[in-house]
Ligand SMILES: Nc1ncnc2c1ncn2[C@@H]1O[C@H](COP(=O)(O)OP(=O)(O)OP(=O)(O)O)[C@@H](O)[C@H]1O
């Protein structure tokens with residue numbers, strides 16, 4: 152096991168985000184604060200409680216999920232895309248480091264950043280609303296699991312992308328809409344029956360509801376299914392990445 | 405002697421369908437400086453990239469220090485340092501950070517004293533805290549050399565190390581390469597500067613269109629293929645070589661002012677005496693003459709031209 156190699160990659164990625172601290176941490180915090188001001192305070196004061204939870208508190212898990220998904224993908228995809236773009240990937244490919252070790256370095260760093268970010272958002276929320284976390288272990292568990300899973304997904308996007316537009320494409324066209332429509336800001340029970348059924352095909356619904364359950368003990372869907380969905384998606388990402396490494400797809404010619 | 409690198413029947417066909425290597429065989433001896441020459445697109449970078457693990461081979465086998473580069477990639481790659489042809493670096497990293505990163509990536513524990521010595525040897529120590537984007541091209545090239553040497557490799561690949569490097573720095577680099585060789589590092593370099601190969605290499609390989617055309621000890625190569633030229637500066641310019649002399653290896657250059665006679669320096673019978681007699685009988689006078697051995701460059705150009 153090339154531990155020095157893993158740690159070099161991990162530290163390199165963490166150092167990169169320290170250099171872009173504004174972008175990595177500050178901008179999600181600012182945008183989350185804006186969501187709280189707009190949805191939590193301005194609109195939320197006109198909203199009734201959902202499942203006995205104030206609207207401001209209700210949206211916290213959804214907001215965290217929104218940030219976790221987009222930032223995990225952004226960090227991990229950028230992390231592997233940049234060396235491909237600048238050509239420095241030659242060094243990583245020529246190093247005595249296994250694929251798994253390389254993955255631990257990149258995805259580990261991206262997931263770490265997301266977890267820190269999620270916790271920062273949670274702290275930021277304290278300034279706007281009061282909330283409680285009913286199942287803290289599960290909350291941390293979902294936080295870590297989601298960060299790793301979507302960092303894996305981001306890694307795939309970073310390998311696949313051959314231009315900066317493609318890097319943005321999936322987060323913008325798929326992830327953000329699914330998250331907004333996945334009940335970040337509402338309970339899907341508030342929708343007409345038809346749209347409730349449609350929503351059940353949105354995987355992000357399960358992520359958000361599982362996470363919300365860890366906070367408040369309420370969920371629109373079965374929490375077991377939430378956990379299962381996350382694990383299935385994670386397994387799918389790992390399978391895709393094994394294929395990438397085996398064939399050298401867009402990494403090696 | 406057991407070769408430190410052996411390339412066996414190596415072929416590479418890119419996804420485009422282009423075959424860049426066609427069954428290459430090559431053995432590199434430990435401790436030598438091997439120069440790989442060949443025109444643009446010959447397959448030099450492709451071969452190096454396969455040995456280093458950056459490109460997958462289509463067929464064939466490569467051993468580095470006796471380790472199969474695929475099955476025992478850790479052992480093989482730990483021995484190898486690579487300075488690629490393209491200058492690619494992390495613009496925002498500092499010199500010291502990027503070189504230390506490379507060492508870690510190759511599985512070596514930190515060794516600040518070694519890194520300091522390396523940077524001093526490459527005249528980069530003063531720039532250690534500069535971001536790479538603030539360096540000149542020649543400095544960046546040296547940073548890439550420092551990265552390649554950061555993990556103390558036994559084998560060093562230099563893919564056109566002196567492209568775009570000024571004369572002084574080139575001399576420094578030659579010095580550095582010799583120093584490495586004296587410390588037991590095996591060096592494989594590619595270059596388009598023939599003088600570089602002539603100056604540095606112990607052995608020379610020529611590759612053309614994905615095939616190794618020749619591998620030879622440098623001096624032997626120059627002797628074996630060395631042609632001598634006799635250059636006659638004529639008293640009166642000629643329009644053309646007289647028909648009676650057309651069977652001889654003669655060439656008229658410099659607007660008819662010079663007659664160049666090419667002969668094999670190894671041969672018993674150079675034919676010079678006969679040539680001079682014939683010129684005399686045709687009334688061709690010359691005011692001066694000079695002779696010289698052909699350079700490696702000419703040998704190389706002739707080889708590649710002859711095969712294509
Ligand atoms: N990724 C690739 N996909 C398709 N063809 C490629 C690829 N890389 C190289 N080639 C082709 O393979 C051939 C050999 O290229 P290579 O880079 O090995 O040449 P080289 O000997 O290093 O040339 P140079 O002296 O210009 O550096 C060229 O014809 C090139 O176009």
Ligand SMILES: [Mg+2]
Nearest residue numbers: 448449450489
């Ligand atoms: Mg090349």
